Amino acid sequence: MDVNAFLDGFGLVTEPQNLLYCLIGVLIGMLIGVLPGLGPAATIAILLPITYSIDPVSAIIMLAGIYYGAQYGGTITSVLLRLPGEASSVVTVFDGFALAKQGKAGTALGIAAIGSFVGATVSILGLTLVAPLIAGWALNFGDPEYAALALLGVLLVATIGNGNKLKAMIAAAFGLLLATIGRDSFSGAERFTFGSLQLTEGIDFVVVAMGLFGVGEILYNLEERHGKPHVPAAVANIWPSRKDLKQSSGAIGRGSVIGFVLGVLPGGGAVMSSLAAYATEKRISKHPERFGRGAIEGVAAPETANNAAATSSFIPLLTLGIPANASMAMLFGALLILGISPGPQLVEERPDLFWGVINSMYIGNLILLVLSIPLVGIFVRILRVRPAILAPITALITILGVYTINNSTFDIFVMIVFGLIGYLMKKVGFEPGPMVLAFVLGSIVEDGVRRSMLIFDGDPTGFFTRPISGTILAAFVLVALWPAAKAMLGRRKAATVAEAPAERDNVDTPTR
């Protein structure tokens, strides 16, 4: 690791301007985490236009802050209202709300904040050490490796999400198709432009993201989730006792590791790691029956893990140029806007950005710890703000923001169209996340595949004979077929159980 570059990164972060943007980022993140409705990906999407007008490093520091700040904020609504602000805080609801009912909301929030801070910091340390190594290793990647890796990334995000896998894969494929709109960079031929001059340059990523995530989510929220503000329980005694700390220290330690490891996997991220950490604690506990009835470890573990995972999900983005989830796809897009293509060369070419962003997280998390322990009362009060008041403000930010990118009303209409698509997709059960991610990776995959075909002289088996791309593609096939295999396994299992319960040892044998 280049220690000088690392230290320079710290110098950069402590510049007043960057500190300010870091503070703004984590504040916004915490706010949207607390407020139900917009998630971090949507918020980053809505704020993407700002990257055109401020310094690149500051912009990325701020957008990154929104993402990890949201993980802190989500805890508050889970504990106080039984409403998980973010999907990754859903398991926190079980024990967090139970603790709140027993009058221990403060303890739960305090432990969650400390766990979040520890998890994130452990994960940043890991990131600091591991990221340059991975980047160095990936420098040898050629077009076939990138094509394979990007495809695997798209697939993992599509399949590890919550909803139906087939639908997610269709959405992802649709995103790949969308990315081909415009002039083909190889032959100059126009594709899917239908004679429109504006479409020859392709569709702007920011406009698509703002439409699908921003407008789509705003419209969706308008339909169901406006209404009375929730009145949270009073919070007192935020500083956890020594006993509570001791009781949850193991959970925090394990949560950090689980979160870091799972966060690196594309698509895994915060949601899966919070589940896994909670399950681990319940499994190794001597009194598993306490879980769900107010076990402090049941708050500490998932909250630690989701923050650790949020942090380590920066690794694939900063070292391979592969976004691991929808929010990372937004950051990827933001970097592209700034003329920076994320990838293994980033650490060498833009050490200021690479280390600036990583080191800003140390500071951002420190700010978040302060915000969520001594200042938590303020955020609790924000819960009383009616969603109806915020809705038109976000709507205006979105419309005016998208206009400012190119001073173009055409962009507003494209965004509205994608907003409608995003809204309708949600209504019929398609998640827009995989689509946006595939869209942003689309040209990498296509260019990679086409250049590889030239290298391989038209022989597609070349992808499989190169060791790294071969391995990645083998993983791709495994992941792609896993849902089908699991379904078959489940059916066979059910049949086996029905016919001969004694043969149950066979159920773990994978179906071909």
Added chain:
Amino acid sequence: MSDERTPSPDQDILAEIQAEVAHELEEERPPAGGPVYQVVGALVALVVGIGGAVLAYGYGLGSLRQPGPGLWPFVVSIAITLMAVALLVVGRGLTDSEKFTRSSVLPAVGLLTFIVLALLMPVIGFEIPSLLLCVVWLRFLGGESWRSTIITAGVTVAAFYFLFLYGLRIPLPHLF
């Protein structure tokens, strides 16, 4: 829970928690749309897939050695088509859609205000259309009182005016 169904206790806890989480999220959701929604969704995907494939074929597939501009979109479109057919077959019973209800009028009105704003902004500047959007959203979509509507709308538009024109120095079309 019978013994036979628990091959390994480790798996069980995770599955149990996942089910609990799914249940937790379920409570928040409006009623599912039913098979019609699923079929429509799959059919739209099918149309996109077939349409994409036909158009891409027209762009020229080339050969594997010399891929034409249409080859990649063609492959992707075929993949969409195949998956859409699969969805049509297996997806009818899914419950992940949401019924359109009377409250679906709200996003429709919201969408309309977006369009009106986009049409009016180049003509009369952003201030008045923005104010109108705020009023519609606050009073009619959000059910705020007139007092709160007027105050919030006024403050919001004024804040945006100063933020964009003076803070960020971005030239939005403006009347004043």
